[in-house]
Amino acid sequence: MKKDEFKGNLQKIDTCCYRIPQSYKPGMLVPGHIFANDILLESLMKDQAPEQVANVAMLPGIQIASMAMPDIHWGYGFCIGGVAATDPEEGGVISPGGVGYDINCGVRLVKTNLFFKDIQPYHHTLMQQMFKTIPAGTGRTGDYKFDVNELTHLLGKGASYVIDRGLGTAEDLAHTEANGFIDGCDPSLVSSRAIERGANQCGTLGSGNHFMEVQIVDQICDETVAKTFGLQKDMVCVMIHSGSRGLGYQVCDDALLSFRGVPERYGIELPDRQLACAPVDSPEGRKYIGAMRAAANYGFCNRQLLMQQAREVFARVFGRSWQDLGMELLYDVAHNIAKLEEHTVYGKKKKVWVHRKGATRAFPAGHPELPEIFRHTGQPVIIPGDMGRASWVLVGMPGSMEKTFGTTCHGAGRAMSRKMALKHAPGQVVKKALAERGILALAQSAAGLAEEQPDAYKNVDHVVDAVHDANLSRKVARMRPIGVIKG
Amino acid sequence: MFETFDHTADMGLRIQADSLNQLFEQAALGLFSLIVKDINSIAPKEQFQLTIAGTDLDYLLFDWLRELLYRWEVHQQLCCSFQVTIDKNGLQATIHGESLDPARHSLVHEVKAITYHGLEVKQIGNSWEAELIVDI
Structure with a gap:
């Protein structure tokens, strides 16, 4: 397989969306819709991601279109940034590849009542302490140990399990997607291998693109919504990006193993083995859904424990309790997940399985699933960018319900392969360049830092412009990083 | 021999060898070269055997x-040398390596999983080739 440019025909529908016609490939059941603007078009044509959008259009039961968000890039099976909704009543399938290995990988943003001037004298100490305290990197285990029995309860209860042990508050739950708990999970379907991999990893960051950042709000774009969200200019925030660690990877791996031969059994022809799927209403499909939901609950717990450790670091460095420092969770979003949601498809209300592979739920104001506090504004959407430029808080807009099954982008999206990034600049050079701009980057691996350098990503501002203009989600606040810890 | 190739988000591994057995040995070396900075830092202190059943070569390579990834993730078993024999029933291997010693082993990537995307084992003339993508 070569990293070829996409040579297919992309038709411009409007300023924010391109279509891959259904006639592009035999077997496509719907067209492809790629949400992007002209600035992003060139980079998305560079690899096989649009081809993957076309492949996903072949999944049985898919509704309206196989979609991709503006941070689209080449994945495995699904592209990263891919969205597909399937209707079980039309033979719709569930595909582990449409969720990804890191089930419920996601992001949360924690506010503080500190401002840039307050943090400056503590900047170095804070980042050093954070790096020392937060377990990050490959092979690192955490301080929280759960035996098999405890882990089973954790998988069955979600974030409330760790909160009940004093590791957070009830308010944290209300500020987490789905209240930190996906119902319908079945921990007994999580393999012993997955349990083994996850036993010592809850409350650890991991490596790859996962991070914890200290950020400063540098721009408020919507004063009214920002006020409801409690965001102010120059405010210090903490952003956490991680998922379900080895447990989630193993659940996906197990499912793909058990799905061997399953598409053939149900008469499903697929262009890529990584798109392996099973009808939602099949024994194989139901088993994956039960285990995937349990892994998603682990993901919520992992980010909850990471946040709790960050709170403790701040408390130690500033000599005040985290409550006193106003360290409230703004919101936690999942961006690798499949969920059963109600959507209107060609005028008809339907329950569909929305796969979000590197895409974020973005429910608008008035959506019944939102907690009271966000009912009038819409859901906060947390978009991590790169460690040198910016990250964003957006708010869900009605366009997402009309066009993308209530979904928006999930990040900046990679522009450079890891190999290219390593050649572009080594870790030490990246670290120095960031330090010159007031950003302290602490990483377990210099190569990891090089692979994740700012230039390896698209400019998140352009990605956010595209979802803003498409009315999928609207800009609320922009944050710039001042410190990052990486695996 | 093995080499990495560009994949936007993850890492591609391309392997070439004179025989199928060597192809599998090189693929395993390639995997541990992604995990550890210097494969030569792993000493062949311990030995273990693996048997994997299967007839489809793509799936056999995957499995x-x-x-090996599972043994690394859960038992922190780093491996550096492999003697693989493939027959009509599957694969038998003798593997050498040691447990992780953070003082000597510098880790570079957390490999989340081996993926099926683009996975292919093929014979070209007298030599064998495989490509696969690992999730980082």
């Missing part, structure tokens, strides 16, 4: 690497 072989999947098993």
Whole structure:
């Protein structure tokens, strides 16, 4: 397989969306819709991601279109940034590849009542302490140990399990997607291998693109919504990006193993083995859904424990309790997940399985699933960018319900392969360049830092412009990083 | 021999060898070269055997690497040398390596999983080739 440019025909529908016609490939059941603007078009044509959008259009039961968000890039099976909704009543399938290995990988943003001037004298100490305290990197285990029995309860209860042990508050739950708990999970379907991999990893960051950042709000774009969200200019925030660690990877791996031969059994022809799927209403499909939901609950717990450790670091460095420092969770979003949601498809209300592979739920104001506090504004959407430029808080807009099954982008999206990034600049050079701009980057691996350098990503501002203009989600606040810890 | 190739988000591994057995040995070396900065830092102190059943070569390669990854993830078993024999029933391997010693082993990537995307084992003339993508 070569990293070829996409040579297919992309038709411009409007300023924010391109279509891959259904006639592009035999077997496509719907067209492809790629949400992007002209600035992003060139980079998305560079690899096989649009081809993957076309492949996903072949999944049985898919509704309206196989979609991709503006941070689209080449994945495995699904592209990263891919969205597909399937209707079980039309033979719709569930595909582990449409969720990804890191089930419920996601992001949360924690506010503080500190401002840039307050943090400056503590900047170095804070980042050093954070790096020392937060377990990050490959092979690192955490301080929280759960035996098999405890882990089973954790998988069955979600974030409330760790909160009940004093590791957070009830308010944290209300500020987490789905209240930190996906119902319908079945921990007994999580393999012993997955349990083994996850036993010592809850409350650890991991490596790859996962991070914890200290950020400063540098721009408020919507004063009214920002006020409801409690965001102010120059405010210090903490952003956490991680998922379900080895447990989630193993659940996906197990499912793909058990799905061997399953598409053939149900008469499903697929262009890529990584798109392996099973009808939602099949024994194989139901088993994956039960285990995937349990892994998603682990993901919520992992980010909850990471946040709790960050709170403790701040408390130690500033000599005040985290409550006193106003360290409230703004919101936690999942961006690798499949969920059963109600959507209107060609005028008809339907329950569909929305796969979000590197895409974020973005429910608008008035959506019944939102907690009271966000009912009038819409859901906060947390978009991590790169460690040198910016990250964003957006708010869900009605366009997402009309066009993308209530979904928006999930990040900046990679522009450079890891190999290219390593050649572009080594870790030490990246670290120095960031330090010159007031950003302290602490990483377990210099190569990891090089692979994740700012230039390896698209400019998140352009990605956010595209979802803003498409009315999928609207800009609320922009944050710039001042410190990052990486695996 | 093995080399990495560009994949936007993850890492591609391309392997070439004169025989199928060597192809599988090189693939395993390639996997551990992604995990550890210097494969030569792993000493062949311990030995273990693996048997994997299967007739489809693509899936057999996948299952072989999947098993090694699991042993690394859960038992912190780093491996550096492999003697693989493939027959009509599957694969038998003798593997050498040691447990992780953070003082000597510098880790570079957390390999989340081996993926099926683009996975292919093929014979070209007298030599064998495989490509696969690992999730980082």
